[in-house]
Structures are given as structure tokens and as C-alpha cells.
Amino acid sequence: MVSMALDPIRSVLTRRSILLTLPLALSANQPIRVELFLATECPISNRYVPELNRLIAAYPAIQFEAWFPEPKLTPDKLKKWVDSFNVKFKANLDLGGRRAAKSGATLTPEAVIYQGETLLYRGRIDDRYVGWGKSRPAPTQHDVAETLDLLLAGKTPAPRFTKSWGCYIEAKP
Numbered sequence: 001m002v003s004m005a006l007d008p009i010r011s012v013l014t015r016r017s018i019l020l021t022l023p024l025a026l027s028a029n030q031p032i033r034v035e036l037f038l039a040t041e042c043p044i045s046n047r048y049v050p051e052l053n054r055l056i057a058a059y060p061a062i063q064f065e066a067w068f069p070e071p072k073l074t075p076d077k078l079k080k081w082v083d084s085f086n087v088k089f090k091a092n093l094d095l096g097g098r099r100a101a102k103s104g105a106t107l108t109p110e111a112v113i114y115q116g117e118t119l120l121y122r123g124r125i126d127d128r129y130v131g132w133g134k135s136r137p138a139p140t141q142h143d144v145a146e147t148l149d150l151l152l153a154g155k156t157p158a159p160r161f162t163k164s165w166g167c168y169i170e171a172k173p
Contacts, residue, residue, distance in 0.1 A: 030116035032151050034144065036066040036089070036125075037100050039108040040073060040081040042167035048109045048125055053088040055125075059148050064089045069097035069108075069169045100169050107164040111144045115156065121147045123162030131165060 036052060038045040056064050066089050068078060073093060082091050094100055103112040104122055113121040126139035143162055150157045 030118075031063060032061075032148065033063045033065070033114045034148070035099070035103060035105075035112040035114070036064065037094075037103070037105040037108050037110045037112070037169065038066050038068055038091075039070050039167050039169075040068060040077065041070070042108045044129060044166040045109045046085065049085045049087060051125060052109075053086070055144060055148075056088050058145070059152075061152070062148060066091045067094040067099045068092065069094040069100040069105075071095070071097075071170060097169055106169055107166045108169060109166050110164045113144065113147050113151075115151060119159060120151070120157055121160050121162075123160070124164045129165035134165075 034055075038048075040046075052064070052066075056062075066087070068091065070093075073095075075093065078091055078093060081087075092099075100106075103119070105112060109125055110123065111121070111125050112119065121143070123143060125142075125144050127136070127141040127143070128139040129135045143160075147157055147160070
């Protein structure tokens with residue numbers, strides 16, 4: 001975990017989440033990247049694939065990549081999963097879970113949004129799932145979409161972390 005003293009973005013946060021308009025130097029020409037942590041055998045991850053495909057279609061300028069931190073997943077099994085779910089995003093093996101550990105992801109599905117190398121969001125895709133085995137018919141908050149909208153509008157949100165519900169990441173580096 002990064003110390004607040006070493007992380008200038010987190011050090012400006014107050015107890016309430018606020019929207020920061022950081023100098024344009026931070027956001028200018030910094031690519032926005034979304035890393036998705038998924039698992040082929042996690043039912044909640046699988047239920048999110050259509051929503052993830054919609055997000056990718058809605059934000060064509062954003063780079064989306066999925067990482068699968070599953071110790072027993074092979075390239076052939078991942079390709080079968082990608083084909084069977086009609087996945088529209090790049091899918092990568094994360095053997096050993098190193099990418100998940102670096103980002104702080106602990107569950108699947110979980111989204112991590114970066115601008116340049118700055119982590120701005122980690123957590124749920126939306127609030128459809130509200131607890132273990134508990135879901136809404138439709139989400140009321142679209143956390144990833146809302147964060148991307150702010151970034152594309154030229155605003156930099158304060159780093160935010162939300163609780164995800166899903167399957168624990170088993171792979172450890």
C-alpha cells in the first residue's frame with residue numbers, strides 16, 4: 001500500500017470525497033486506461049461481460065484490458081471463454097496474480113482506472129451487486145462510466161475506491 005506522504009494525489013483528499021481540478025499538466029495528453037480483473041469461473045464476472053462490452057462501445061477512445069488472475073487458466077481455455085462470451089476487449093492471463101497485486105485488486109470483477117500512471121479509481125463496475133448473493137434488477141450507480149465521463153470532460157476526480165462483490169482472486173505472486 002502506498003503511503004499518503006508519498007502519494008501526492010491521495011494526500012490532498014479530505015474525509016469527504018471531493019472533485020479536484022488538478023493542473024492541466026497532470027491530465028494533458030495522459031492516456032486513460034481501464035484494467036478489468038475477471039475470472040472465467042466467477043458467475044458475477046461472467047454476468048458483467050455484456051455491460052463491459054457496452055462500456056467499450058461507449059468509450060472507444062479508452063483502452064480497456066481484462067486480466068485473469070487464475071492459477072489454472074490456460075491460453076486455450078481463455079480463448080474458449082472469450083469466444084463463448086463474445087468478448088470485445090483484450091483478455092490477458094495474469095499468472096501469479098502480479099498485475100492484480102500491483103493494482104490492489106482483490107476480487108473479480110473489479111475495475112481499475114488510470115490516467116497515465118496515476119491510479120484514480122478501483123472497485124466495482126456499478127452497484128448492481130450489493131452483497132454476497134444480493135443484487136438489484138438494475139444498477140443505480142455506474143461507477144466506471146461516471147469516472148470516465150469526468151476524465152473525458154477534462155476533470156480529474158479524486159482517487160476513489162469502492163467495494164466490489166464477486167469472487168476472491170486466488171493467484172498470489
